[in-house]
Amino acid sequence: MTSVHRDVDDRIDFRESSDGGPRRPLRELSEQDLRAHTAEVLDRARGRSVALTDAVDDEDLVKQHSKLMSPLVWDLAHIGSQEEIWLVRDVGGREPLRPDIDDLYDAFQHPRATRPSLPLLGPSEARGYVEEVRRKAFDVLERTPLSGRDVTRTAFAFGMIAQHEQQHCETMLATHQLRKGDPVLHAPAPPPAQVRDLPDEVVVPAGSFVMGTSVEPWALDNERPAHEVFVDAFAIDTTPVTGARYAEFVDDGGYADPRWWSDDGWAYRSEHGIVAPRFWRREGGRWWRTRFGVYEPVPDDEPVVHVSYHEAEAFAAWAGKRLPTEAEWEKAARYDPATGRSRRYPWGDDDPTPEHANLGQRHLRPAPVGAYPRGVSALGVHQLIGDVWEWTSSDFRPYPGFVAFPYREYSEVFFGPEYKVLRGGSFGSDPVAVRGTFRNWDLPIRRQIFAGFRCARDVHPGDAGV
Numbered sequence: 001m002t003s004v005h006r007d008v009d010d011r012i013d014f015r016e017s018s019d020g021g022p023r024r025p026l027r028e029l030s031e032q033d034l035r036a037h038t039a040e041v042l043d044r045a046r047g048r049s050v051a052l053t054d055a056v057d058d059e060d061l062v063k064q065h066s067k068l069m070s071p072l073v074w075d076l077a078h079i080g081s082q083e084e085i086w087l088v089r090d091v092g093g094r095e096p097l098r099p100d101i102d103d104l105y106d107a108f109q110h111p112r113a114t115r116p117s118l119p120l121l122g123p124s125e126a127r128g129y130v131e132e133v134r135r136k137a138f139d140v141l142e143r144t145p146l147s148g149r150d151v152t153r154t155a156f157a158f159g160m161i162a163q164h165e166q167q168h169c170e171t172m173l174a175t176h177q178l179r180k181g182d183p184v185l186h187a188p189a190p191p192p193a194q195v196r197d198l199p200d201e202v203v204v205p206a207g208s209f210v211m212g213t214s215v216e217p218w219a220l221d222n223e224r225p226a227h228e229v230f231v232d233a234f235a236i237d238t239t240p241v242t243g244a245r246y247a248e249f250v251d252d253g254g255y256a257d258p259r260w261w262s263d264d265g266w267a268y269r270s271e272h273g274i275v276a277p278r279f280w281r282r283e284g285g286r287w288w289r290t291r292f293g294v295y296e297p298v299p300d301d302e303p304v305v306h307v308s309y310h311e312a313e314a315f316a317a318w319a320g321k322r323l324p325t326e327a328e329w330e331k332a333a334r335y336d337p338a339t340g341r342s343r344r345y346p347w348g349d350d351d352p353t354p355e356h357a358n359l360g361q362r363h364l365r366p367a368p369v370g371a372y373p374r375g376v377s378a379l380g381v382h383q384l385i386g387d388v389w390e391w392t393s394s395d396f397r398p399y400p401g402f403v404a405f406p407y408r409e410y411s412e413v414f415f416g417p418e419y420k421v422l423r424g425g426s427f428g429s430d431p432v433a434v435r436g437t438f439r440n441w442d443l444p445i446r447r448q449i450f451a452g453f454r455c456a457r458d459v460h461p462g463d464a465g466v
Contacts, residue, residue, distance in 0.1 A: 026217045027215075027217055031145075031146050034146055035141055035155070038155045038158045038159065038162075039138065039141060041158075041432050042138075042158065042165075044162075044430070045162050045165035045169065045430070046134060046165070048165075048166065048361065049076060049079060049130075049165060049168070049169055049172070052072070052173065052176065052185075053072055053076050053123075053127075053172070056072070056179075056184055058122075058123045058124075060179065061076075061123045062116075062120075062122070064116045065175055065178045065179040065180070067113040068112060068178070069112055069174065069448070070171075071115065071116055071120070072172055072175055073121070073123055073126050074105070074115050074118075075172050076126045076130060077101070077105055077120065077121045077126040077129060077130065078105040079164070079165050080126070080130035080133045080134075081098070081101060081105035082105075082161065082164055083130075083133050083134070083137055083161050083165070084096070084097055084133045084136075085102070086151075086157050086161055086406075087133075087136075087137040087140055087141075087158065087161055088133060088136045088137055090151065091140055091144055091151060091152055091157050091158075092136065092137075092139075092143075092144065094136060094140070097129070097132060097133060104118050108409060137158075137161075141155075141158060150405065154217035154218070155218075156217060156218060157406070159218035159432070162432050163218065163220070163432055166429070166432055167433055169361070169428075169430065170361075170426070170429055170430075170450070173185075173361060173364075173428045173450075174428070174448050177448065182293055183292055184292075185292050185293075185364060187361070187362060187364040189365075190358055190362075190363040190365060190366070190367030190368070191367060191371045191372075192368055192371065193301060193368040193369065193370035193371050194370055194371060194373050195370040195373045195382075198238045198239060198369070199238050199380075200237065200238060201235040201236060201237050201457075202238055202379055202380045202381050203234075203235045204231070204235070204236060204328070204331060204332055204335075204379055205233050205337070206230075206231065206232050208228050208229060208231075209334070209335040210226050210227070210229075210341070210342045211226070211227055211327055211330050211331070211342070211399075211437075212224060213225075213435075213437045214226040216344070216435060218432070219435065220410060220411070221403065221404055221406075221410060221411050221412075222402070222410075222411040222439050223399075223437040223438060224399065224401075224402070224403070225399060225401045227399055227400050229327050229331075231325075231327050231331050233458075233459045233460070233461075234324070234328050234456050234458055234459055235456060235457050235458075235459050236324055236328065236329075237454035237455050237456070238380065238381060238382055239370070239382050239383055240303035240304070240366075240369065240387065240388055240454045241303065241312075241452060241453055241454060242302060242303060242304060243287070243298045243299055243300055243301070243302055243303075243304050244301065246304040246307070247298065249315045250275075250276050250280075250287070252318070254314060254315065254318050255274065255276065255314075259317070260314040260315070260317040260318045261310065262310065262314075264310065265309075265310030265311075265313060265314060265444070268310055268445055269310065274311075277289075277447070278306040278307075278448065279306055280298060280306075291365060292364060299368070301368040301370075302365065302366045302367065302369070303366045303369065303383070303387050303452040304388075304452050304453075305366055305388050306447050306448065306449075306451070307447065307452060307453065308444060308445050308447045309323075309391045309420045309442075309444035309445075310444055311447075312391045312451075312453035313393070315453075315455075316453075316455045319455055320457070321455035321456060321457045322455065322456055323392055323393040323453060324392055324456035325392055325394050325456075326392045326394035326421045326439070328392075328456055329384075329392050329423045329424075330342075330423070330436065330437070332377060332381045332384065333345075333346045333377055333384040333423070333424070333436050334436045335377075336378040337378060337379065338378065342436070343377075343378065343436060344436055344437075345375075345385060345435070345436050346376065346377035346378070346381065346385060346436065347375050347377070352385065352431045352434070355372070355374045356372060356374050356385070357375045357383070357385040357386035357387075357425075358371070358372065358386040358387045359386045359427065359429055359430065359431050360430050360431060362427070365427060366387040366388050366426075366452070367386075367387055367427075369382065369383060370382065372386075384423075384424050385424050385434060385436075386425050386426065386427060386434070387424075387452070388426050388427075388452030389423070389424060389425065389426045389429075389440055389449060389450060389451040389452070390423050390424050390452060390453050391451060391453040392420065392421045392422065392423060393420070394420065394421045395416065395417045395418075395419065395420065395421070396414055396415055396416070396419040396421050396441035397415055397416075398412070398415055414441060419442060419443060420442065420444050421439055422440040422441065422449075422451055423439070423440070425438065426450035426451070428450050
């Protein structure tokens with residue numbers, strides 16, 4: 001097979017689009033400006049989908065690179081199917097284009113492992129389908145009042161679909177990480193560390209803060225409503241755990257010592273013979289990793305990535321700490337002690353720029369810790385947005401007053417102890433799909449996702465900063 005080599009940003013100017021949004025809040029935009037912004041966000045998502053699928057040939061598009069993932073061509077057509085259902089049919093009230101494929105691209109009807117056996121659209125047909133859907137969706141955007149119904153107010157449904165597509169772009173990026181063969185994605189290195197000698201941790205005093213949101217126009221149902229939460233005093237790592245620090249745990253026999261692992265974690269580690277983060281290999285006296293087809297030494301100063309919840313929990317126990325709760329993570333990210341209010345992002349209310357965080361698949365790797373001093377939270381915590389999703393100790397549960405919207409299957413069916421919450425986004429996430437309130441969730445065994453973590457610990461009266 002001959003692979004097509006293409007830069008990730010061949011089809012899209014990430015520098016122009018990476019700020020993630022308008023300079024003013026969506027609620028303050030005129031309808032004309034809101035339409036223009038929404039079109040730009042949809043275009044950005046499509047540019048990324050095209051880049052990720054055009055980077056390989058048709059043989060690679062239809063291949064299943066891992067039973068954990070769909071063929072890339074399934075993701076592409078699924079993106080179009082969801083856009084057709086919500087924007088063309090529901091919002092626009094138009095005639096269905098391809099009702100015959102609704103079931104094929106229903107993620108709840110067909111698990112990923114079985115999708116290659118389905119009569120899927122081929123690459124050319126899938127591309128043509130998503131292009132036709134997009135033309136009709138843009139016509140709907142132009143003609144639909146962005147008010148009235150909940151799904152059209154402030155262009156919510158369009159924002160939801162843009163987020164959905166970007167989430168699948170991150171999923172497709174994870175598929176690229178799992179594929180074998182020569183590198184086909186290329187991007188510049190992230191910026192170097194700008195600040196060094198950061199403190200190991202930041203103490204967050206006890207007190208209440210407002211968690212979640214009731215006002216963010218494109219926030220999804222599980223982020224709502226805003227509610228007050230009291231959090232005891234705690235300390236949290238200033239930065240995510242790095243590759244060098246995690247290697248200390250591995251080299252100290254952390255994977256061979258059941259003291260650090262939960263029963264479920266130890267059983268999973270033992271059954272699958274896990275001895276290091278996914279894609280790590282010991283060679284020549286040091287650790288190496290495979291990253292999008294490139295074999296390279298594990299960087300000491302980048303956040304560790306591709307670790308499961310179980311691995312993160314075991315490291316925290318070995319380090320004499322624990323994982324933060326979801327409420328602790330959000331307080332560290334959003335709470336401003338000078339004003340007592342919760343910010344949209346760690347740095348304030350402005351949308352992300354390339355100086356704030358490593359987002360948008362601009363670099364295809366985490367940045368070194370200390371690389372984004374403009375993204376620091378009011379409490380002094382760094383790199384809470386971008387780089388790596390961060391595992392928390394919390395189960396995925398609804399907030400008090402939760403209302404499923406616009407459909408139960410987005411969040412409600414996943415609530416429960418089976419899933420753990422991740423926060424903050426990764427280098428593979430787009431700004432439209434990452435906020436200080438955004439909640440991701442996954443099974444605690446997952447390692448193919450771009451996940452890392454930071455640790456926390458309890459503090460008591462008399463400790464420094466309390």
